[in-house]
Amino acid sequence: MREIIHLSRRSFLKNGMSVGGGLILGFYLVPWGSLGGASNPLGASFMPNAFIRIGTDDIITIIVNKSEMGQGVYTSLPMLVAEELEVDWTKIQVEAAPVDSAYNHTQWGVQGTGGSTSVWSEWDRLRRAGATARMMLVKAAADIWKVDPANCRAEKGFVIQKTTGQRISYGKLVEKASQMKVPKDVPLKEPKEFKVIGKPKKRLDTPEKTNGKAIFGIDAKVPGMLTALVARSPVFGGKVKSYNAQKAKVIPGVKEVVQIDSGIAVIAESFWSANKGREALEIVWDEGPLATLSTSGMRGQYMNLAKTPGAVAKKTGNPESALSKAAKQLKVEYEVPYLAHACMEPLNCLVDLRTDHCEIWTGTQMQTMDRNAAARVAGLKPEQVKIHTTFLGGGFGRRANPQSDFVAEAVSVAKVVKKPVKVIWTREDDMKGGYYRPMWYDRISAGLDDQGNLIAWQHTIVGQSILSGTPFDPKGDVDPASVEGAKEIPYEIPNILVDLHSPKIGVPVQWWRSVGHSHTAFVVESFIDELANAADRDPFEFRRKLLGKHPRHKGVLEHAAQKAGWGKPLPKGHGRGIAVHESFGSFVAQVAEVSVNPTGEVRVHKVVCAIDCGRIVNPDTIKAQMESGIVFGLSAVLHGEITFRNGRVEQSNFNDYPLLRMNEMPVVEVYIVPSGEKSGGVGEPGVPPIAPAVCNAIFAVTGKRIRFLPIRSEDLKKG
């Protein structure tokens, strides 16, 4: 996996080029997993741009600039290239891109993966990359045959002469194509011509994810590598006051114990030695100002804040006076907890730091920021730091840390140790390590007129700002991530106020799959259900009537309701709930079928999901991401909470932070609503509707309204 190819980015971006003949250095590509490295990488190849390399062996390597964390980008992005390149799909290999501005996110200006943006943000660039390469290959063949390129076409990795049927494979054109000028005018296919885009494709990474060959960050290794575990403060913001490493240092295999900014690192020959060494440490912490932090204390503070006006995120009409004139008023509070990402692969980072360069192997979603942070800590220039992006054993936002926490810390350990070192976080470290989805408290009220029409809506949100202090900080009063999904409610309501308090608490918070929507969809879609009930209307019909100006919301709502048999009889004791939400440019409706047993345990039997995500690339990936989002959301609604006591996180592992298990898995049906609109995201939009759909179903079956997550069986127990 350390095999490298040196290329000059500048030259390959300007012209096609041959790699065989020893060119200017400064840029390199790292073969990825077992798929990489096999394409004759050191032989001649044609690299028309940063995303495509064609070998003389006809292997097409697509260099993917997005991190594969399960969402399927190592398949969907190559599909965009393949559509225009006209290749044999079985000849495609994927490589993780190195860090380079050529691979920056088309919208963010840095390299990274998140926000359900990968497909739509690369939609034009990667198709153009494919078309450019194809045109150069066609021109090369035409030159060889001395015919007009218009007399040639490309198909499945061959250029074919239309009149004679003569054919030549891309691999045989490598040298010639490398001499062609990069065309400026690159026409792209019309959607009706698509052969790859929109058709189901098997994931390219499945085989190696079934035989143990896939390499995740935790699997990376270099010769002479040591393993480190770090003892971090039990309270966020705490510092080491004093420590005694005597007992740790005598544990066999322990090489060194060093203090770094975040705590005490135990460096050993193996994980187990490092773990035992860490257990033997004696540390006195200066716990700092958060030593008394508690969830109950925070709740009290949030409740009081919610009673006061916040920064206005949206105001339409005069909600206060409309509310006072309403025939019926509802005023309730909702609360959702801090949540951990709990990726199956705990955080880790391997660093090989030398005097003039640094190599890092890790599963990251934020390459540019991590590289820059590593350079800062190492005292190097960013271009002296190489990041090898491995597979990510889940990301969900955690591996896009705005402070590059797990990378910067590992570099700081390497800086002291002066040997290659892999910092591994145990499950407990990962669970207690912060950067949670914030806890949120909502006070929400609405009014209905005497006809049951919704005339006023007032929603106050309290919760820590996610974007504050990050490069995405808008620096205004209102953090858009805190009010997304609440500010742009699709329902027709003449008078609306949405306001926000962003208290500074000190608990590290971060984007967690679907970010603000993970909370706002629960509140808005549950409260709409409450209002439907108050107006004595069917919850589906109530929503439908208010969605006149939002056909895509309405479309998925109707689709899900119809497929779920909304209104049709159910087994005794079962109830249905519905919810619809727009996030990341996609529209998702879900109908959950639920039962609750006498002890208050909730069973989700079935979820019917309809998504309109605009133009689609790989329908099977979309279905998988909806299944995934539903499971992710169910873990939160049924089990998930991170709580604090005496400044400490109370949860530590999967015993006290349970995730959904297979015996709790509902049947999930996913329907993709056809659409010609711009592509939206699919990684996150499946998450937001599931909590309200489930809780609305619980209300349908028990008459009890869940306003406090996760669902607690004692709230639903009979009698």
Next chain:
Amino acid sequence: MISLEVNGEKYNFDVGPDTPLLWVLRETLGLTGTKYGCGMALCGACTVHVDGEAIRSCVTPVSSVNGKRITTIEGIGKTIEGKAIQEAWISDDVPQCGYCQSGQIMAAVALLKRNPKPTDLEIDGTMGEILCRCGTYQRVRRAIHRAAKKMAKGVKR
């Protein structure tokens, strides 16, 4: 000195006797397909077979399996059930991030060895011990049925 037979190969090595089998496989033998997820037998990512039985290697001291036959994800494809499961996994495109999948596959293979035609309930009973944060459960269930069917056909022949 510890002796293990792993995926048909014999290994002799020195390591602290309380070292979990997981870390011996991953670090001493370099077989990184078996994953660390929790260290407490809560997630099943570390599942391997010891003399054909599925166990959680993260809580199994290596000294307790001295002299035994271990099969990991790297070797499971050589068994009939392992091959059927791997093929079914590919047919149903089960993995997402893939991190838990070694554990899923090792548990599924052990299930099929014990019970060649499991019902949904029996699948849930065994597979409920293996966590997947990406939510591949529905596909895991489907793929186990697919592998079971394929193996049943093989037997008829």
